[in-house]
Structure formats: structure tokens, C-alpha cells
Amino acid sequence: MSLTPPIVAPDQGVGDPAPGVRPDELSSRRRPRAVRRTTGRERLEILVFVLPALVLMALFVGWPVLSAVRMSLYRWRGFGPMDDFVGLDNYRRVLTDDVFTQAVTHNLTIVVLSILIQLPLGLGAALLLNRRMRGRGVVRTLIFVPYVLAEVIAGVIWFQLLIPETGVVDGLLGGVGVAAPDQGFLGTPGLALGTVMAVLTWKYLGLAILLFLAGLQSVPEEVYEAAQLDGASWWQTQWRVVVPLLGPTIRTWCFLSMIGSLQLFDMVWVLTGGGPANATTTMATYLITQGTQRGNYGIAGAASVVLFVIGVVMAALYQRLVLRRDTRIER
């Protein structure tokens, strides 16, 4: 959730490369298939248009990944020569570190909870907001505002609201006679992750609703009419007709939400810094703590490779098991 996920049209399929990366298909569409051949000039054009993107990818994605892999094999303080080769020892240390395994658990908990909480809420809100009603535009805007706010700013605001005793949340709770926890919501190990989850829901629900609303626009009017003619109630129409048609959008959103939850950093860092007592660490906060704060760059490198592998495996599995049906139907 630390990165702004690209808005992906439901019919595109997330695993597909960006349109610009497949020049041969584009050029073939422009000419009849029979005369398909690329002239030297066209090749140059392709090269010129694709090269900048490739260079950027290599520079900002490929190279950092490789350097993290390299770093993970050394014991290195972050400066000076990298010459103390330790093999896979850093991986052993990361995987046997309770703090890291806790962090992985937190990430997976957030992946599951985000989907379990935001999917029904988002879907419900989108279906409601898709009906004609007074003030629809205002409500839509209000719901989307948290998503537009920068994550750090939202985090700082919530941190201030949640300060024990003097904070607004404690004040409101006190007003209705509910006692807030002594250490505050962010300071109590048992509540901190739940509190972070609540703030994340507030922040990202708007994206789910927006995507679902966009998906709903592509459900043709005829389908509603047909359902009505068949005597379906509003509920039946939504549940048996509209939601299944929304399937590709929902599956795409789940994918974005999953990836965001795995990379989660900013909000946790601002709200709790991973504390109290490691109750809210994520893989990303773990590698920042080990790397930039403690100078154990080898361990941070190993942790980042583990994070990368977990991300790739989950994305590949999801692509294979869930998204595949969407992409196959479209072709």
C-alpha cells in the first residue's frame, strides 16, 4: 500500500505487460497481416520508444534487486568495502529471527484482513452509490478523499488523533463513558495492529469503492432490464447478476490489495515504527530497522530478498489460480 497501485482496467489482466512493451503487436494491428514485416526504420522507432522504459526499469528495478541479492551474501556495515562473504548465513539469521517471522505473520494477517474487511464494505458501498440518490457525488468524493491524502500525512493525523488522554479519539470515547486503554491504542501491543488495520481500512476503502464503481459502469443496462423482466428483486439482481459480472474487477482489486499489504511500510512507520514490542512490524519495517538503523545491511538484503520471493510467489500463484480465467476469457 506504500506504492500507488496502477489503476488496471478489469479486462486488461494485471500480469500483462504494459501495452507499450509489445510493439510487434501494435504495429501488426496497423497493417494488414499479409504485409507484416518490420522495416529498418520501424525497428529504430521501436527501439527509440522502448529503450527509455527499459533503461529506467533496469536502473531502478533490475539493478537494485541484484544489488540486494549481492548484499545479502555479505556481512556489511553499509559503508566501506563489501568483502566479508558469509554465504547464506544472513538468510539463516533472518529466517530464524522471531522478529522477522512475526513480521511475516503481520503482513499475511493484513493481506487477509484487508480483503475480508474491505471487500464486503467496498462492494456494499459501491452498489449503494451506483443507485441514483441525492448527494451521490458528495458521498463519492468524501469516500475517496482519504485515498488521495498522502500516506504520511494521513498517518501523522491519525497519530495525533490517537494520542492517549489528550487525543481526540480518547476524548470522544471518554465523552461516552468508554475507558481508553492506558497506553493508548497505538501503545498497547494487543491493540496496535488492529488500530493500524482500522486506519488502513479508512485509507484504502475509497480505492476499492472507486474500482468497483468503475466496474459497475461496464455492466450493460440490458442485463438489469432482463433481470427485471424475469422478476428478480433488487437483491437478486445484485447478487446473482451484477456481482458475478464484477468478478474480474474484484479479482484485480484483491491482487492490488495483496501486493500493497505485503509492501506495507509508510503507515506503520508513521503510526508505530513497528512497535510497541514489535507488535506491528512488517517485513518492510524490519529491513529498514536492520539496514539503515543498525547497519546490518547483509541481513536487510536477505530480508528484502525473502520479501521479494514471497511477493513473486504469491503474485504468480494468484495469477495462475485466480486471474488466469479472466485473461483467458478476454482473448
Next chain:
Amino acid sequence: MRKQTRVAALALLCAGTTLTAACGSDDTAGGGDGNTVTWWHNSNNEPGKGYYEQVAADFEADNPGVTVEVTAMAHEDMVDKLAAAFQSGDLPDLYMERGGGELAAHVDAGLTRDLTEDAAEEIEAIGGSVAGWQVDDRTYALPFSLGVVGVWYNTAEFEEAGVTPPTTMTEWEQVNDDLKSAGIAPLSLGAGDKWPAAHYWYYAAVRTCSQDVLTQAVSDLDFSDPCFVEAGEVVEDFIGTEPFNKGFLATPAQEGATSASGLLATGKVASEMQGHWEPGVMQGLTDDGEGLGDRTGWFPFPEVEGGAGDPTAALGGGDAWAVSEGAPDTAVDLVKYLLSEDVQRGFAENDMGLPTVPAATDAVSDPVLADLIEVRDSAPYVQLYFDTAFGESIGGAMNDEIALMFAGESTPQDIVDAMQQAADQQG
């Protein structure tokens, strides 16, 4: 027309690519031409910020053609940026070193310039205090402020509750209970940042361990002496008396009015254990810029009954100016200027810290800071903060485990085990 558009697009693309390439290789900047000195410091509140701007301007006036680029940052920001700078090798010419294991690692990696000969005169003037910034008898940084940690308190609130500064742990717990009875929260603690919590353990260790044990532990990283576990037990008992502000586990150290320092500055708590910089921090956190003003009081960490440590020894540390390897010689001149009697006197007059040049110590205007200098200069020894002394890897593991104990999820033995494990893994 169409062709022209295409050519234009091509040109634009090429320009974009060139720009990217240029950005990619632009890491040699910063050093400048030998007449520009970049300087990072952490006095980002007034009057410190303005004073350093003045100092830089004066230096520029005395050295025509020289430009000093000053960057003032909050302490935590500076530490983070410095870490990144060490990694990239693109360091500011003049920066802050805290000594101990951190400095030794920087020296080892060839990042810090040896000042032994270039600043011999200044080193001589500072005297014994430079010891913390020496590696193998060479001096790599000049301390400009050296302070001790203690308990800062609100004299008005202590009076109101009818209590006086304690001298033993038992008395301290009693004082806190009396404050609570008077409806005043006794202590604030920024355990969200971990190190303020760790200071309790450090100071307890200074009181339970003899100086020999501590010196030995810093050099051979062996923490098997039982006094380290004992230190944890002292702190654990103290936490058990619940002296801290509500929500201390998530409270930041010194950022904003709701931080631990902010709570003391605004009268929400009666006391806080903090370093010598506390009055300056508090001034930045109150609207009138006064902090606690003349209600500021200070007492040393109380004696631990039966502890092997010296009850008058102090925990502290300091900040020193270091010059990065490869910086222009002008940077060394600026360091020497910063450690001149004039600048140190101004530093003291603005209550920015505790000056290290003896000729400047009498210029400290704040009576509390003046007392602090006396405490510092009369202490048998000043133990450098353990996280700095052990280096950030062991220091980080140690601070984490201590913070866990404050959350009730670790034990005195766990702390020592975590330290030993980090030390052994460091190899």
C-alpha cells in the same frame, strides 16, 4: 508537418534519456570546488539555528571567496541522512560524530579525516574530553559539547507536591508516589524512540557495574558480569512502580508538544530523564520559546543501593565536528573556528550545550547548565552512551530488547542475551 512532429518527439525522447543518464551519474557533486564547505548540524531550533548561520557568515567574511552551505536538521533526520551519506560516500564536508564504536567503524572504512596534526592546538585546548573521539591515539573529531544525562524536573511542581530531589532509588520511587498522590504525573518517557528507555538501563548499569567492568565490556564485548542483569532488575522494579506518562510506549522523544520533552515543557509531567540538550529542546517546544524557564531543575540519576558502581559517575556523551575524507582544507579551518574560544563562548551563551573548551565554560548563562558542567567536570568518569560505545548493531539490538522490557515482554536476562548474541554475530 508529420515528419517534423516525429523529429521533435525523437529529440524530446533523446533529451529525456540524456537527462536520466546524467541523473544516474551525478554522485560526484557536493564536494564542490574547494571553496565551498557543506555543513550539517542538528540545531534546528532558535537560537541555535540563527547562531550557526551567523557563525557561518562570520567565517565567510574572514575567508573571502569561501561559501559555507549550512543545513540544519532535526536530530533524528540528521542521523538518518548521515547513514545514507556514509553508504553513498557522498558526505557533507563537516558533520557530527558521536564517537565510540560508530566513529571507529567510519575511520575503519576510511570516511573520516584524521585531524591530529591539523588541529593540534584545538585538541590540546579541549584536553581529556577528546578521548572519546580517538582511534588508536589519533583524533578524528573535535567535541564541541559534552554533557551528561540526568533527571530534569519542574521545580514548581516538585514544590507543590512537597518533594525534593531523591538521592537513592528508594527515595526516587517515594518521590514519584508523592507526586502521583498530589495529582501530578511523575515522569515522561519517549519509549517510542527506544533510546530514552534504554538510558534508564544504561544509567542503572553505571550504578551497578564498576568502571573496570564497563571499560572491559566496551573493549571485548563480553557481558557475562552479573552486574548487567542486576541493572535490568533495577529498571524492571522501577517500571513496576508505574511512574511514566500514559502511552509512554508510543510516545516520541522530542518531536512536538505531545512528545516526552513536550510533556515536561508544558507542565503535563513533573520530570523526565534526558540529556543535556533538554532545555534547548524544550525551548523549541513552547510557544514563548522559554521551555520551563526558571522552573528548570536537574538531579543526577540516584544511587542504586548496594550497586558496585560509583554513585557520582555520569552517563553522557557528546557531539563532535568531524571532517569527511576528501573534504577541502577549508572545512578543517571551519572546524578549528567552531572550536575557537569565541564561537564556544557564543555557543555557551545561547545555552546550546555544554562547551568543551575550558576557557568558554564560564560563559554558560543558564544556571542549571552551569551546574551540569560542574557535575560533568567533577564526575570520576563519564560513561559514553552504551549504544554509541558498542556501535549501532549491538546498540540497536540492546535498545530493542530494553524497550521490550518496558512493554513487559522481556526480562533482564533477555537483554544481556540479546546484547551478547548481537556481539557474537558481529564477529
